Amino acid sequence: MKNFAEQINKKFTKKQIVTSSVILGVLVVGGVTAGVVTHNNNVHAQQVAQKAKVEADKKAKAKQLAKEKEIAQEKEVAQLLETASKNPSDATIKAAKEAISKLTDETVKAKDTNQLKTIEGRLVLIKAAQTALKDYQAHATDSNKQKVAQNAINAIKDKNDEKVKADLQKAFDASNKQAQEAAKAEQAKASQQSSAKSNQSASSNDSTQSNTTASNNTSDGTSNQASSNGGTSNGYAQNSQGNQNYQGNTNTGGNTQSNPNTGGNSQGGGNSNAGSGGSTNNNNNNSTPTPTPQPSVKYAGVVYVDGAVKYRQVFNSEPEAASWANTMYQQECLNNWTSNISWATQAI
Structure with missing residues (x-):
C-alpha cells in the first residue's frame, strides 16, 4: 500500500x-x-x-x-x-x-x-x-x-x-x-x-147479543091494568053489561102498540061500549149493563236518525211493527249512511 x-x-x-x-x-x-x-x-x-x-x-x-x-x-x-x-x-x-x-x-x-x-x-x-x-x-x-x-x-x-x-x-x-x-x-x-x-172480542159480541135478546124478551111482557068496573082477565076490562073490551098494551122497547077497540056491543037499549085504553110495561129489572171494553195493545215501529224520530207507524202486532221499522231502517241506511240510524218497537 x-x-x-x-x-x-x-x-x-x-x-x-x-x-x-x-x-x-x-x-x-x-x-x-x-x-x-x-x-x-x-x-x-x-x-x-x-x-x-x-x-x-x-x-x-x-x-x-x-x-x-x-x-x-x-x-x-x-x-x-x-x-x-x-x-x-x-x-x-x-x-x-x-x-x-x-x-x-x-x-x-x-x-x-x-x-x-x-x-x-x-x-x-x-x-x-x-x-x-x-x-x-x-x-x-x-x-x-x-x-x-x-x-x-x-x-x-x-x-x-x-x-x-x-x-x-x-x-x-x-x-x-x-x-x-x-x-x-x-x-x-x-x-x-x-x-x-x-x-175476547167474540165473547164481548156474544154477551151483547145475549143481552139484546133478553131485553127484547123482557119487552114482550105486558102489565095488566084493572078497569074501574071491577074484575080483570088477561088484559080485558069487563063492563057492567058483561061485555069485554081489549085494553092496549105498550112494551118497554119503545114500541107502543095501541089496539083501539071501537066495537060497539049493543044490548037492549042500544048501549054502545068503546074501549080505547092501553097499558104500559115499565119493567126495568131485567136490563143488563153494557160490558166495559177491554183495552187493546198496539205497537208502533219507530226509526231514529241522529237521535230524532224520523219514521213512525202503528200496527196491531209487534212483528208487523218490527218488520216495517227494519225495512225503513235499511232504506234510510242506504240513502243516509253518514248518520247514526237505529230502530225500535214501542207498545202503545
Missing part, C-alpha cells in the same frame, strides 16, 4: 492529489447518502404496505362482522314474520317492523316489508270481522247488522287465519240461533195475544 502511495506521489502532483482526494471524498459521501436514502425508502415502503395490510384486514374483518350481523338480523326477521303470520296482532307486527328497519340489504328489506304488509292486511280483515260480530251480538234482531257480520267473516280467506275464522263463525252462529229463537218466541207471544183479543 505504501509502495502504491509512493508510486502515486511520484506520478501525480500535489494539486492533483488534493483534487483526487476531494473527488474521492465526494464519491464516498454520495455513495453513503444514496445508501441511506434507499434504505429509508425501503423502510417507508414496508411501513406503508404493513399499514395498508392492517387497514385491509380491519376492513375485511368489519365486513365479515357486518355480514354475520346481517345474517343474524335476517334470521330474527324471519322468525318474527313467522310469529306474526301465525298470530297477527299489533304487537307481533310491530316487532317484525322494527327488526326489518335494521336490515341493510335493500333487496331483502323490500321482500320482508311486502310480506309484512300482507300480514297487516290480514289483521285488518280480522279486526273488521270482530267489530262487526260484536255489533251484531249487541243487536241480534237487526238483519242488516247480521249481513254485515257474516260478510266480514267471509272476507277472511288466508289459510293461516282458518282457526280465527272458525271461531268467529261459531260465535256468529250462536248469536244467530239465539236471535231466531227470540224471534219465534216473540211471534208466538204476539199470536197468543192476537188470539186472546179475538176471543
Whole structure:
C-alpha cells in the first residue's frame, strides 16, 4: 500500500492529489447518502404496505362482522314474520317492523316489508270481522247488522287465519240461533195475544147479543091494568053489561102498540061500549149493563236518525211493527249512511 502511495506521489502532483482526494471524498459521501436514502425508502415502503395490510384486514374483518350481523338480523326477521303470520296482532307486527328497519340489504328489506304488509292486511280483515260480530251480538234482531257480520267473516280467506275464522263463525252462529229463537218466541207471544183479543172480542159480541135478546124478551111482557068496573082477565076490562073490551098494551122497547077497540056491543037499549085504553110495561129489572171494553195493545215501529224520530207507524202486532221499522231502517241506511240510524218497537 505504501509502495502504491509512493508510486502515486511520484506520478501525480500535489494539486492533483488534493483534487483526487476531494473527488474521492465526494464519491464516498454520495455513495453513503444514496445508501441511506434507499434504505429509508425501503423502510417507508414496508411501513406503508404493513399499514395498508392492517387497514385491509380491519376492513375485511368489519365486513365479515357486518355480514354475520346481517345474517343474524335476517334470521330474527324471519322468525318474527313467522310469529306474526301465525298470530297477527299489533304487537307481533310491530316487532317484525322494527327488526326489518335494521336490515341493510335493500333487496331483502323490500321482500320482508311486502310480506309484512300482507300480514297487516290480514289483521285488518280480522279486526273488521270482530267489530262487526260484536255489533251484531249487541243487536241480534237487526238483519242488516247480521249481513254485515257474516260478510266480514267471509272476507277472511288466508289459510293461516282458518282457526280465527272458525271461531268467529261459531260465535256468529250462536248469536244467530239465539236471535231466531227470540224471534219465534216473540211471534208466538204476539199470536197468543192476537188470539186472546179475538176471543175476547167474540165473547164481548156474544154477551151483547145475549143481552139484546133478553131485553127484547123482557119487552114482550105486558102489565095488566084493572078497569074501574071491577074484575080483570088477561088484559080485558069487563063492563057492567058483561061485555069485554081489549085494553092496549105498550112494551118497554119503545114500541107502543095501541089496539083501539071501537066495537060497539049493543044490548037492549042500544048501549054502545068503546074501549080505547092501553097499558104500559115499565119493567126495568131485567136490563143488563153494557160490558166495559177491554183495552187493546198496539205497537208502533219507530226509526231514529241522529237521535230524532224520523219514521213512525202503528200496527196491531209487534212483528208487523218490527218488520216495517227494519225495512225503513235499511232504506234510510242506504240513502243516509253518514248518520247514526237505529230502530225500535214501542207498545202503545
